[in-house]
Amino acid sequence: MGGKSLAICFVFAALFMAYHGEAEVEREDFIGTRGSQFVMNGRSFYFNGFNSYWLMYMASDPSTKEKVTDTFAQASEYGMNLARTWAFSDGGYRALQTSPGSYNEDMFKGLDFVVSEAKKHGIYLLLTLVNNWEGFGGKRQYVQWAKDEGHYLNNDDDFFTNPIVKGYYKNHVKAVLTRINSITGVAYKDDPTIFAWELINEPRCQSDLSGKSIQDWVAEMSAYVKSIDAKHLVEVGMEGFYGESMPEKKQNNPGYEVGTDFIANNLVPHVDFTTIHLYPDQWVPGSSDEVQAEFVHKWIQTHIDDSKSVIGKPIMVTEFGKSSRSSGYNVQARDNYFSSIFDSVYRCARTGGPCGGALFWQVMAQGMGDWSDGYEVVLEQSPSTVGVISQQSREISSLNQINFATSI
Numbered sequence: 001m002g003g004k005s006l007a008i009c010f011v012f013a014a015l016f017m018a019y020h021g022e023a024e025v026e027r028e029d030f031i032g033t034r035g036s037q038f039v040m041n042g043r044s045f046y047f048n049g050f051n052s053y054w055l056m057y058m059a060s061d062p063s064t065k066e067k068v069t070d071t072f073a074q075a076s077e078y079g080m081n082l083a084r085t086w087a088f089s090d091g092g093y094r095a096l097q098t099s100p101g102s103y104n105e106d107m108f109k110g111l112d113f114v115v116s117e118a119k120k121h122g123i124y125l126l127l128t129l130v131n132n133w134e135g136f137g138g139k140r141q142y143v144q145w146a147k148d149e150g151h152y153l154n155n156d157d158d159f160f161t162n163p164i165v166k167g168y169y170k171n172h173v174k175a176v177l178t179r180i181n182s183i184t185g186v187a188y189k190d191d192p193t194i195f196a197w198e199l200i201n202e203p204r205c206q207s208d209l210s211g212k213s214i215q216d217w218v219a220e221m222s223a224y225v226k227s228i229d230a231k232h233l234v235e236v237g238m239e240g241f242y243g244e245s246m247p248e249k250k251q252n253n254p255g256y257e258v259g260t261d262f263i264a265n266n267l268v269p270h271v272d273f274t275t276i277h278l279y280p281d282q283w284v285p286g287s288s289d290e291v292q293a294e295f296v297h298k299w300i301q302t303h304i305d306d307s308k309s310v311i312g313k314p315i316m317v318t319e320f321g322k323s324s325r326s327s328g329y330n331v332q333a334r335d336n337y338f339s340s341i342f343d344s345v346y347r348c349a350r351t352g353g354p355c356g357g358a359l360f361w362q363v364m365a366q367g368m369g370d371w372s373d374g375y376e377v378v379l380e381q382s383p384s385t386v387g388v389i390s391q392q393s394r395e396i397s398s399l400n401q402i403n404f405a406t407s408i
Contacts, residue, residue: 029192030231031124033272036308036315036354046349047124047195047357048342048389048396049082050075051319052364053136054371056086057094059117060110067365068114072121074379075363078386079393082195083118084318084359087111087127087176090137091145097137100145100168103175109182115193116183124195126318126359127188128237129173132202139200142168157207157259160217170224177228189229196233197225198318202277203237205259211243214260215268222270233272235316236265240276240303246310252302254283254295262303266311273356274307276300277319278341281326289328293340300344308354315354317345321361321375335388342392349399357396360389 031040038045052071058064075083089096089107096107118125131138139159146153146164159165177189177197188194199221205213222234242249243261250257266274278299280292287295300317307315320341322334341358348355364376377385 031192031195031233033233033314036313037352038273038314038356044399045356046396046399047082047316047359048393049080049084049123049126049357049359050377051084051359051362053084053086053128053362054364054368055083055114056089056096056107056111058110058365059113060094060107065110065113067368069117071363071365071379072117072123075123076121078379078390079397080389081122081393081396082124082126082357082359084126084128084198085114086131086136086201088130088136088172090130090172091141092137095137097172097175100142101171101175108179112179112181112183115181115188115191119184119191119193123193125193126196126198127176127194128198128201129176130169130200132200132204132237155207157205157213160203160205160208160213166217166220169221173221173225174228177225189231192231194232196235196272197229198235198237198275199225200237202239203260207259209243209257209259211245211259211261211264215264218265218271219268222268226270234270235273235275235318236260236271237318238262238265238275238277239319240274240299249302249306252298254280263306263310266307266313271313273314273316274303274311275316275318276303278317279319279321281323296337296340297344300341304344304348304353304355313354314356316356317341317358319359319361323374325374331382331384335384338385338388338392342388342395346392346395349396358392 031038031045033039055068059068091098094107096104098104115125134140140156142159142165143153143156145168146162151164153162179188181188181191199218203214218236225234238260240262241253241258241260243257243264245261245264276299278296280295284292284295304315307313322337323329338360345355345358360377361375362377364371364378366378366380379386
């Protein structure tokens with residue numbers, strides 16, 4: 001089993017090398033990759049940033065859109081240069097996609113505003129195209145839409161395999177990527193403000209732990225994105241769980257599998273970089289602080305090593321956070337947790353490793369108490385955490401300045 005799995009990995013690696021040799025061309029002003037490094041105009045480039053999934057929603061309402069401007073202004077002030085946010089809202093209240101292929105123009109204009117404001121403040125965007133979870137519709141809404149049209153589907157995991165549902169998803173991808181921004185006049189697919197497309201937030205397929213369903217879906221959808229937009233990078237949206245392609249690595253998982261395969265999924269040729277998320281309070285609950293800290297260190301280092309040595313692509317920590325609802329929480333504990341992750345990222349980047357940055361979960365604006373999930377950081381109310389974030393931004397910026405200085 002292990003030998004066969006390793007052979008499969010080598011096949012994917014060969015395909016990756018064949019494709020990537022053509023793909024690694026300089027794209028003026030767009031972020032690209034070269035080996036296991038992110039590059040911009042030929043220079044290595046690094047990020048420090050944040051998640052704010054709510055930006056489009058707030059931007060679509062004139063009474064709340066200033067929260068978007070204020071958030072980007074503050075993030076820029078503290079040296080952050082990348083934001084991850086949703087480019088979807090499927091069904092339900094104030095949806096972007098009200099039904100398959102039908103869109104709320106007011107919500108799309110909200111997303112236009114997000115892209116425009118990000119550019120004004122020098123912040124790149126990582127845009128996610130659908131949710132694995134129910135929030136803002138997700139794969140469940142796609143499956144329900146197919147059921148409403150009379151199609152028989154077993155469960156939400158049919159999102160990854162049903163041709164009708166896959167067609168709905170592709171239509172959404174095309175609608176977003178070809179959108180002409182009503183403010184800037186630039187198509188999303190031509191806008192370098194967008195750093196990358198994320199296929200799905202935290203894909204999971206518990207009904208197929210072999211990994212085949214998600215593997216085939218990633219291969220199909222990443223190729224489809226690239227067929228429309230060859231300028232931008234693409235990543236899957238993974239948490240980092242290991243699977244069957246290298247089963248010996250499953251010992252790194254937090255005791256269970258989710259139907260993804262960090263190695264095989266990221267070796268797909270049209271996937272440009274790898275991602276991990278980190279929630280030890282959820283994944284190893286009830287364990288001591290020391291055990292959770294050890295898990296965090298090992299999770300980051302193992303994936304850094306595999307991204308460089310096995311996959312040959314850059315890696316980003318695209319979600320991590322500390323919940324105020326966790327046992328023993330205090331702000332100092334959050335600051336220490338952020339510092340430990342930032343230190344791992346910076347050490348890797350400083351020594352030429354594949355880690356391109358980290359995005360914490362999440363920034364919220366003042367007056368959003370009803371949106372609280374326990375992980376929010378309200379920058380105006382979090383001076384010590386802002387200090388930790390700013391320090392990381394300065395260190396990351398220093399690497400970008402060094403790379404700029406050595407290239408001229």
